[in-house]
């Protein structure tokens with residue numbers, strides 16, 4: 001379902017600010033689609049985690065090496081003969097960050113999970129065992145550059161149940177796959 005007709009891997013990048021539900025959604029998509037999953041937080045160097053834990057927003061310089069690691073992980077999945085792509089959670093807040101992730105081998109689709117800032121603050125505040133303090137949410141929202149028309153992807157507002165979120169995400173992925181099939185058939 002997630003490979004293009006020409007066998008190109010599709011990477012689904014679940015993006016957005018902290019607390020939108022990226023991890024919750026990506027884990028379920030990975031299960032439903034049978035694709036390998038990576039959480040971008042696991043690719044941060046300790047210095048980035050320490051910085052965020054202290055409530056200091058990351059800079060572009062902090063983020064570039066981390067994004068390159070993510071891109072390389074995605075490319076590695078595309079080279080694995082059995083994997084048809086991957087599911088990744090990554091804030092990917094800026095267009096330029098997404099440009100870097102798009103360098104991965106394969107096709108990259110972004111699902112921007114969004115939500116009401118008040119709800120996000122509440123969810124991040126009531127979550128336990130996570131390094132990200134709610135105080136960083138305003139800077140994340142300020143940095144966020146929503147998807148533009150030239151970017152393959154869609155914005156999904158996480159304002160219902162998690163099951164509902166998953167179904168809406170699967171519909172976006174199916175539409176993207178269908179479009180790829182159509183384009184491939186036309187160019188054949």
Ligand SMILES: Nc1ncnc2c1ncn2[C@@H]1O[C@H](COP(=O)(O)OP(=O)(O)OP(=O)(O)O)[C@@H](O)[C@H]1O
Nearest residue numbers: 017018019020021022023024123127132160161162
């Ligand atoms: N639709 C929903 N209804 C209720 N709670 C939700 C919903 N979606 C997510 N949550 C809860 O909100 C919190 C944040 O979700 P999650 O950790 O998936 O976000 P995230 O975007 O991965 O955050 P971060 O980028 O900071 O890691 C979690 O406690 C999760 O269980």
Ligand SMILES: O=C(O)[C@H](O)[C@@H](O)[C@H](O)[C@H](O)CO
Nearest residue numbers: 017018019041058091092132
């Ligand atoms: O780009 C960033 O500032 C970081 O990736 C953050 O987004 C956090 O890592 C994430 O939100 C916590 O899970």
